[in-house]
Amino acid sequence: MRGSLVIVGFFVAGIIVGVLHLIPQFEWFSNVSYITLCALIFLVGFMIGNDVEIFQKFRSLNRLYMLLPLMTIVGTLAGCAITTTLLPHRSLSDCLAVGSGMGYYSLSSVLITQSRGAELGTIALLANIVREVITLLGAPIMVRWFGKLAPISVGGATTMDTTLPILTNACGKDFVIVSIFHGFIVDFSVPFLVTFFCEL
Amino acid sequence: MLQIILIMAAGIAAGWILRKRTFKFLNTLLIVLVWALLFFLGVEAGENKAVIDGFKELGIEALLLSIAGTAGSIALAWALWKFIQRKEGGKR
Secondary structure (H helix, E strand, O other): HHHHHHHHHHHHHHHHHHHOOOOOOOOOOOOOOOHHHHHHHHHHHHHHHOOOOOOHHHHOOOOHHHHHHHHHHHHHHHHHHHOOOOOOOOOOHHHHHOOOOOOOHHHHHHHHHHOOOHHHHHHHHHHHHHHHHHHHHHHHHHHHHHHHHHHHHHHHHHHOOOOOOHHHHHHHHHHHHHHHHHHHHHHHHHHHHHOOOOOO | OHHHHHHHHHHHHHHHOOOOOOOOOHHHHHHHHHHHHHHHHHHHHHOOOHHHHHHHHHHHHHHHHHHHHHHHHHHHHHHHHHHHHHHHHHHH
16 A cells, blocks of 8 residues: 555656646656666566576466456456446447557557547547556555456556556566566557547 | 567566576665656656646546546456466365
């Protein structure tokens, strides 16, 4: 619980600094977060390579974990389909197109803006950013309440890059391979799913 | 994405080369860097006018859709987790 609160604290502090424009010449800044992410990815790799037993652990993982990307896609679409009843001015395909971004906000918002207009595109941008943020901030709690697969599933398309470090921390090193596999499959399915629902 | 895979591969190689040595501070370093990353991502979100302005208008709809998608995927991931746990429990 304390771990999650600290994470939320850092994120909120960042938002406040951003909204108040406290960092001069913001343009160079997007590189800073990317470099931090690269350092983290290198570190996760280092921890895998440094652990002599890890490949054995990977081999003994249950094959059923490979079903997780399917759970993520079906679960997300089912949840978003139900939302249609609460949003009468949005069609089913609108909701499914936004949902099938699965955290991949840059790509999904561009695709949706092109075919459904800027308003739904902005919703896709926000909804998928929120999904990534939920993963980053809630991973430790989700592990406690719903098991180690829940935060990986919520991470959607981001579990092989942006959210991989926090998932490594929350689920343990053994689940790094599940996380990478899941991110890889979901990442590739996003452009197909978004385009499909936009054309419905 | 290729860049991410290459960096990960470089990390695995470096870790494997130094596998004879143990590094106890890695978990601490990981969480400190995660804090830094979250702070930077927060700054980027806060600086992004489209995100902050869009949130005032369309935030409720976006929140609803992301919470619904999150809940749906948690439900199925939890079911798979329980299923695998029960199967593995039975084997032992």
